[in-house]
Amino acid sequence: MKLCRYGEPGEERPALIDESGVLRSLAGVIGDLSPKVLAPARLASLAAIDPQSLPRVDHGQRLGVPVAGIGKYICIGLNYRDHAEEAGLSVPDEPIVFLKAITALSGPNDPILPPAGASRLDWEAELAVIIGTRAKTIELSAALDHVAGYCVANDVSERAFQMQSSQWDKGKGCDTFGPLGPWLVTKDDVPDPQNLEIWLDVNGRRMQRGNTRTMIFSVAEIVAYVSRYMTLMPGDVIATGTPPGVGMGMRPEPVYLRSGDLVELGIEGLGRQRQYVA
Template sequence: MKLCRFGPLDQETPGLIDDTGMLRSLKGILPDITVGHLSPEQLDALRAINPNTLPVVSEAPRYGIPFSGAGKYICIGLNYRDHAEEAGLPLPSEPIVFMKAISALTGPSDGILVPQHATKLDWEVELAVIIGTKASYVSPEKALEHVAGYCVANDISERSFQMQTSQWDKGKGCDTFGPLGPWLVTTDEIADPQALSMRLDVNGHRRQTGHTSNMIFDVRSIISHVSNYMTLMPGDIIATGTPAGVGMGIKPHPVYLEPGDVVELEIEGLGIQRQTVKANS
């Protein structure tokens, strides 16, 4: 099941994508898709709805964040061997955990705003895991039972902020640095989160090509690890790392985003994001 929210900012309507790829409105069924709808019971209730009974949305609307009320935004750094190598950093012995501000969240095509004083704006396509049920001290074997679904995430990063004092959060949490969606794809449609291809283009030029099978720490291990240090709650987001091809890693001269650039990214089965970089006015 592919759940979404569409419409003007702060006025989003709940919807789903049917088997033919058509957008259907859930407005007559529920007022919004919230973290309260991410439990297995609530998802089963939505799954029981016959999409053919729902109104078709014929126009091409703006997509918002796929659910409202997100809690924590947790990120995993250097989780692909090729990305760690391009960054010139040692492979981690355990997941590197940092946080992204919830205020950074934005829709998948809302645009990327260049922060004041930014000079090294970068991209990162990532698989985002959306937690559906409370998880604390869970084993890797039980970890996926706590997942509601998966999304495409772009972990936008301002490298000058991130690297100047080694405080990653500073370079990750700016406004618009968290495009998420277009859909929340539930686990019944993603049999194996380690079997997904991904790509990212800048101005039509392929910059990142990767596959979730190449993660150093797989999704099960990440959820288990994080749950040992903080309780995961419905609506928490875990971005699981990015493959090689970020702007910072381009040799011999790094390439960074500038106003007018267009970033397009996709993960197999999870949809496409497209953002235009905008100057800060």
């Protein structure tokens, strides 16, 4: 099941995508795609609805962040060996955890707004995990039971800010640095999160191509690991790292985003994003 939210910022309404790709409103069924809707029983009740019974939404609507009321946006750094190597950094022995500000969240096709002083604006296509049920110090074998679904994320980064100290948050958490969506795809439609193709283009040129099977730490390992240090709540997001091909790692010289550039990215079965740099 593909769930999303559409409408202007702050006025988004819930919807699902039917098998033919048509947007169908859920506004008469639920108030919003809030964390409480991500519980297994609530998702099952939505899956039982005949999409053809739902009102059709006009084409061309803006898509927002697919889940309302996200509490934490957690990121995992250097989770692909070849990405760590291109960045000139050591392959981690355990997951590197940092946070994006919630105010970084934006719709999948909203523009990227470079902050004042930005000079090394970069891209990172990532698989994002949406938590469905509370998870605290859970076992690896139970980790995926706490996942509601998956979506596409672009971990937009300002490298000049990121590398000013050992703390990455400043370079990762600027406004519009967290495009998420277009959909939340429930986990029953993603049988193996460790075998998904990921790609990203800049101005039509393929920059990133990878597969989640080459992650250093799997989705289940990440969820279990993070739950040891902070309680994961419904609606929390975990971005699981990016494959090689980021601008910082380009040779002979790095390549960074400029005003007017078009970034397009996607993950197999999870949809695609499209962002212009303002």
